[in-house]
Amino acid sequence: MLTSECVPLVKTGGLADVAGALPAALAEHGWDMLTLLPAYPSLVEKAAATKVVFTFKDLMGGPARVLMGKAGGNDILLLEAPHLYDRKGGPYGDPTDYPDNPVRFAALSFAAAEIARKGLTDGWTPEVVHAHDWQAGLVPAYLKYGPPCQVGTVMTVHNIAFQGLTPAAMLGTLGLPLSAYTADLLEYWGQISTLKAGLVLADAITTVSPTYAAELMRGEFGMGLEGVVAAKADRLSGVLNGIDTDVWNPETDPEITPYSAKALKGKAQNRKALMAEFGLSKIKGPLAIIVSRLTSQKGMDLIADAAGDFIAAGGGLAILGSGDPVIEDSMRILARNHAGKVGLRIGYDEALSHRMFGGADIVLVPSRFEPCGLTQLYGLRYGTVPVVAATGGLADSVIDANVMALNAGVATGFQFHPIDGMAFRHCLRNVASLFADKPNWTRLQKRGMAQELGWSASSATYATLYESVIREFSSTA
Numbered sequence: 001m002l003t004s005e006c007v008p009l010v011k012t013g014g015l016a017d018v019a020g021a022l023p024a025a026l027a028e029h030g031w032d033m034l035t036l037l038p039a040y041p042s043l044v045e046k047a048a049a050t051k052v053v054f055t056f057k058d059l060m061g062g063p064a065r066v067l068m069g070k071a072g073g074n075d076i077l078l079l080e081a082p083h084l085y086d087r088k089g090g091p092y093g094d095p096t097d098y099p100d101n102p103v104r105f106a107a108l109s110f111a112a113a114e115i116a117r118k119g120l121t122d123g124w125t126p127e128v129v130h131a132h133d134w135q136a137g138l139v140p141a142y143l144k145y146g147p148p149c150q151v152g153t154v155m156t157v158h159n160i161a162f163q164g165l166t167p168a169a170m171l172g173t174l175g176l177p178l179s180a181y182t183a184d185l186l187e188y189w190g191q192i193s194t195l196k197a198g199l200v201l202a203d204a205i206t207t208v209s210p211t212y213a214a215e216l217m218r219g220e221f222g223m224g225l226e227g228v229v230a231a232k233a234d235r236l237s238g239v240l241n242g243i244d245t246d247v248w249n250p251e252t253d254p255e256i257t258p259y260s261a262k263a264l265k266g267k268a269q270n271r272k273a274l275m276a277e278f279g280l281s282k283i284k285g286p287l288a289i290i291v292s293r294l295t296s297q298k299g300m301d302l303i304a305d306a307a308g309d310f311i312a313a314g315g316g317l318a319i320l321g322s323g324d325p326v327i328e329d330s331m332r333i334l335a336r337n338h339a340g341k342v343g344l345r346i347g348y349d350e351a352l353s354h355r356m357f358g359g360a361d362i363v364l365v366p367s368r369f370e371p372c373g374l375t376q377l378y379g380l381r382y383g384t385v386p387v388v389a390a391t392g393g394l395a396d397s398v399i400d401a402n403v404m405a406l407n408a409g410v411a412t413g414f415q416f417h418p419i420d421g422m423a424f425r426h427c428l429r430n431v432a433s434l435f436a437d438k439p440n441w442t443r444l445q446k447r448g449m450a451q452e453l454g455w456s457a458s459s460a461t462y463a464t465l466y467e468s469v470i471r472e473f474s475s476t477a
């Protein structure tokens with residue numbers, strides 16, 4: 001598996017959670033998975049990676065080697081290339097993207113292709129390379145344009161908004177032939193797109209929910225690549241992400257007073273603690289949380305307006321996130337205008353996010369598009385009812401509490417559509433009125449907590465997909 005981030009070593013978003021959880025789940029299906037990622041500073045020590053398993057005299061501008069270690073129970077391969085990865089900032093920049101990111105991640109993809117072709121020094125060779133997002137998009141290209149190789153490729157799209165665009169003049173630097181620079185291969189509006197390369201050339205494409213898979217073939221969501229995806233529809237599938245149900249477990253979470261669906265009492269204590277932590281002394285109705293990047297993709301620009309009535313009616317809001325400075329400011333104003341009802345923490349804080357899920361009544365996820373989304377799943381697990389926009393993985397994982405679903409006893413949260421402030425505000429009104437109906441609200445919470453949210457179903461789907469990719473290879477060989 002090739003990824004630019006992986007829990008517990010380095011994380012900026014959901015990709016890291018998926019990369020960290022999938023290998024153990026796939027091991028149950030007999031797959032021996034090694035995860036290759038860049039050796040950002042301190043990762044070699046964190047993963048105790050001492051065994052050298054591959055070397056490059058020159059990898060796009062300097063020497064490099066691959067070290068094997070372990071993290072979070074997973075076998076990790078770290079690509080150590082100081083000229084590319086030994087930098088103080090985050091994995092992609094400090095704070096804006098590094099200008100040489102195309103080269104940094106092309107090198108990662110090239111290294112994966114070389115390992116696939118030649119195997120590690122200890123003899124281990126993969127049968128399938130699973131590439132995640134634009135950072136890994138060139139793997140199928142390097143496999144295609146190098147010596148022949150019998151390794152299958154699966155390309156997973158976590159967010160099609162990030163396409164790995166690079167000036168066409170970089171083709172030679174990236175070690176790709178001119179023949180690859182055509183409209184049906186890597187060329188994308190006069191540039192190179194590494195994600196497009198992966199989509200066009202991989203043996204199978206997946207994305208992280210069935211609804212997002214269908215959305216990707218439409219103009220509103222495909223971000224210009226809808227035609228490319230649609231042309232590969234027969235190789236496309238949507239596999240819903242799971243969550244790590246050990247890390248996200250209200251019965252054992254060290255950040256909170258433990259509780260379960262059978263004994264919800266602890267949740268009330270967590271609520272009190274959370275209100276104190278955020279200075280929310282004036283709440284009479286439901287306590288909502290937001291744990292998110294503060295961007296317009298996440299619908300965060302809708303909050304200030306849509307939550308007005310909800311707050312006026314006694315609801316409270318605790319917000320944790322960072323992102324767009326304009327949205328951060330609008331959140332600051334919201335918190336200032338509603339002191340005691342709205343609390344804000346700008347930043348990234350994993351431990352606090354656990355306390356928030358432990359103590360809140362609802363979690364708001366009003367994304368304009370959401371490939372899968374994880375926070376609605378944490379919400380279900382913690383009896384923190386998700387209120388979500390009806391898109392992507394949000395639509396696939398939350399069953400809306402409409403009259404029929406409530407009567408049938410299957411609802412687990414709330415969905416709204418269209419994705420705008422008016423529909424969101426209206427939905428929050430319904431949320432507040434069901435919250436006032438305690439027996440029905442508790443049933444909704446408990447039903448969410450009973451959902452199967454781990455990786456068992458989805459890892460079985462990936463295992464089947466890997467097998468089909470290998471079969472296809474052996475039948476065409």
Ligand code: ADP
Nearest residue numbers: 013014292293320321347348349350373374375
């Ligand atoms: P995306 O990857 O698009 O940002 P996801 O919902 O797939 O969105 O994953 C986001 C992950 O990052 C979740 O695990 C979420 O809890 C976490 N997260 C986002 N913002 C914060 C924050 N400010 N503090 C702690 N965790 C956060």
